[in-house]
Amino acid sequence: MPANFGVLGAAIARKTATYFAFFCLLFWVGFPVYYMLITSFMDSPELGVKPPHWIPQEPTIENYREVVIGETGQRGSYGSTTEFSRMMPALLNSTFVSVAVVLSNLLIGGMAAYGFSRFDFRLSRFAYLGILMTRVLPALSLIVPLFIILRKLKLINTLWALIFTYTIFILPLTIWILREYFDTLARDIEEMALIDGATRLQAFRMVVAPLAVPGLIAVGVMSFMEAWSEFFFALTLTNSLTYPPLLMSFRNLAQVNWNALAAATTVGVLPPVIVAFVFQRYLVRGLSEGAVKG
Amino acid sequence: MAAVQARKTSAQERKHWDRKWIPYVLLAPAIITIVVVILSPLVTTIYYSFSNIDLIRDRTTFIGFDNYVELFSSRLFWKAVEINLKFAAIVVVVPTLMGLFFALLLVEEFVGRGIGRTLLILPWALPWIVIGLLWNWVVHSQFGALNGLLYSLGLIEKYIPFMADENWALFFTAMASAWRQTSFSAILLLAALQTIPEDLYDAAKVDGAGMRARFRFITIAWIRPTLTIVLLYNIVLGFLQFDAVWVMTQGGPGDATMLISVLLYRYSFINFDLGMGAAVSNVLGLITMGVGLIFVRLTYRSQSTYS
Numbered sequence: 059m060p061a062n063f064g065v066l067g068a069a070i071a072r073k074t075a076t077y078f079a080f081f082c083l084l085f086w087v088g089f090p091v092y093y094m095l096i097t098s099f100m101d102s103p104e105l106g107v108k109p110p111h112w113i114p115q116e117p118t119i120e121n122y123r124e125v126v127i128g129e130t131g132q133r134g135s136y137g138s139t140t141e142f143s144r145m146m147p148a149l150l151n152s153t154f155v156s157v158a159v160v161l162s163n164l165l166i167g168g169m170a171a172y173g174f175s176r177f178d179f180r181l182s183r184f185a186y187l188g189i190l191m192t193r194v195l196p197a198l199s200l201i202v203p204l205f206i207i208l209r210k211l212k213l214i215n216t217l218w219a220l221i222f223t224y225t226i227f228i229l230p231l232t233i234w235i236l237r238e239y240f241d242t243l244a245r246d247i248e249e250m251a252l253i254d255g256a257t258r259l260q261a262f263r264m265v266v267a268p269l270a271v272p273g274l275i276a277v278g279v280m281s282f283m284e285a286w287s288e289f290f291f292a293l294t295l296t297n298s299l300t301y302p303p304l305l306m307s308f309r310n311l312a313q314v315n316w317n318a319l320a321a322a323t324t325v326g327v328l329p330p331v332i333v334a335f336v337f338q339r340y341l342v343r344g345l346s347e348g349a350v351k352g
Numbered sequence: 353m354a355a356v357q358a359r360k361t362s363a364q365e366r367k368h369w370d371r372k373w374i375p376y377v378l379l380a381p382a383i384i385t386i387v388v389v390i391l392s393p394l395v396t397t398i399y400y401s402f403s404n405i406d407l408i409r410d411r412t413t414f415i416g417f418d419n420y421v422e423l424f425s426s427r428l429f430w431k432a433v434e435i436n437l438k439f440a441a442i443v444v445v446v447p448t449l450m451g452l453f454f455a456l457l458l459v460e461e462f463v464g465r466g467i468g469r470t471l472l473i474l475p476w477a478l479p480w481i482v483i484g485l486l487w488n489w490v491v492h493s494q495f496g497a498l499n500g501l502l503y504s505l506g507l508i509e510k511y512i513p514f515m516a517d518e519n520w521a522l523f524f525t526a527m528a529s530a531w532r533q534t535s536f537s538a539i540l541l542l543a544a545l546q547t548i549p550e551d552l553y554d555a556a557k558v559d560g561a562g563m564r565a566r567f568r569f570i571t572i573a574w575i576r577p578t579l580t581i582v583l584l585y586n587i588v589l590g591f592l593q594f595d596a597v598w599v600m601t602q603g604g605p606g607d608a609t610m611l612i613s614v615l616l617y618r619y620s621f622i623n624f625d626l627g628m629g630a631a632v633s634n635v636l637g638l639i640t641m642g643v644g645l646i647f648v649r650l651t652y653r654s655q656s657t658y659s
Binding site for chain 2: 073076077079080082083084086087088089090091093094097105106108109110112166167169170172173174176177195196197198199200201202203204206207222223225226227229230233258259283286287288289290294301302303305306309316319320323326327330331333334335338341342343345346
């Protein structure tokens with residue numbers, strides 16, 4: 059009987075500990091995010107009250123209206139448009155850049171990874187190590203020469219500058235993950251296709267690529283997140299064309315409208331958050347393969 | 353018969369052509385762009401660090417090690433190193449421990465595990481700039497969530513201006529980085545924990561190993577390679593973080609959160625002293641490359657033990 063009670067007691071203690079830890083996780087992740095969300099549904103007088111309202115008393119979507127339409131409800135001395143009218147174009151730019159980066163990265167990275175996986179030629183090892191070492195370089199330190207190169211190419215303050223740079227900075231990781239995938243895919247099927255008269259490219263397109271789809275998705279999602287989030291290059295190479303540097307410029311205004319800023323932040327993180335949740339499984343796999351084996 | 357023969361030879365020829373040229377065609381775009389965008393700027397940065405760059409007269413003069421001498425003898429640089437070491441310490445210790453804690457939680461079976469695992473992805477999915485803003489709301493002196501919480505609980509009489517205090521400012525900028533890295537660490541550690549075979553624990557139980565022994569000799573031993581990688585990633589981030597700190601404090605108050613990366617930004621883009629900026633870049637690059645080399649060596653070692 060006492061033994062039984064001990065086992066039961068241990069089980070209860072374990073459950074309690076588990077749910078306490080779960081609560082810690084919810085609080086740790088949720089608290090900052092929740093506070094931003096409720097701020098985005100408040101007006102500015104309500105934000106200042108002490109003690110704070112943990113649930114907005116009169117929730118308003120005025121902030122979202124300002125961000126999405128670019129107009130405020132009350133017409134002030136500056137007219138009805140606000141600096142937040144730059145938000146929607148920036149989101150469009152971010153979308154364009156991210157999608158372009160995903161496509162070019164998959165194409166160039168996929169080709170290179172396949173090359174590294176299937177052919178062992180003289181320079182391949184050296185080139186491979188070189189590509190990997192670029193992963194630990196501080197991007198910050200390359201910005202000045204990069205700026206000069208891009209200025210010569212007349213790409214400064216264009217989206218192409220960002221697409222170009224992001225693609226290349228993500229390439230090493232892409233090549234690393236995809237090579238692992240191509241290495242594990244059975245070569246027999248591919249060889250058979252070759253014997254049947256398919257060219258390498260046909261074999262790649264029709265046999266290898268479809269089998270590598272999970273790897274391609276993982277890499278695609280990761281490059282999307284990276285391209286959507288990048289701040290420093292976007293700040294220095296363009297005049298706040300994309301979402302992250304624009305957000306920073308809102309924060310630096312003399313009169314920050316914190317509630318509208320919260321709404322702008324929320325709207326702008328929806329794409330990466332939705333992508334991350336939808337592709338959760340691929341993402342976790344890609345992340346751990348990229349990091350642990352890399 | 354002849355047709356079959358012809359098809360065979362043409363296939364062989366094609367195969368030969370394949371072997372010879374396709375690899376170069378496949379690799380060329382990646383290698384060329386990486387050389388243009390990463391390697392050539394890298395070489396240029398090294399050259400700049402030995403130069404005095406006069407932007408106004410557009411003149412670059414070679415001055416040897418002068419930039420490095422100036423850098424290593426400046427108090428500002430050593431201050432940045434000291435601040436960065438403190439910052440990195442928090443960004444390494446907090447996410448690794450909390451990440452392990454959350455990963456251990458999320459391998460348990462309980463109602464809510466799915467929600468927990470999904471929620472864990474959230475901080476990782478947010479841009480650094482947004483993480484800086486989120487923590488800005490947490491620590492703000494007039495309407496910060498933390499102040500609000502402490503006030504609601506009756507723990508403080510009036511709001512604390514956290515970001516005006518040098519120590520708090522450094523602590524909270526580091527915590528903002530730790531917040532995202534905790535998720536990253538937990539995701540990786542969770543993936544590693546899930547590969548531990550259950551029989552190992554059963555066998556250990558039969559052999560009379562207690563909970564503590566099982567944790568140390570099975571759990572930790574099994575995830576040690578992942579733990580190493582997580583540590584190294586967190587160290588590298590501790591030295592490369594810029595975005596989240598920049599949006600929260602821009603290096604202030606005073607120089608309290610002036611990481612090496614912030615110093616680099618100040619030299620290059622505020623003072624426009626590109627030579628000094630390049631020198632700081634290279635020092636920072638050497639630090640992270642050093643960490644990276646350890647990381648590559650450890651990876652190769654762990655690979656050779658498996659194969």
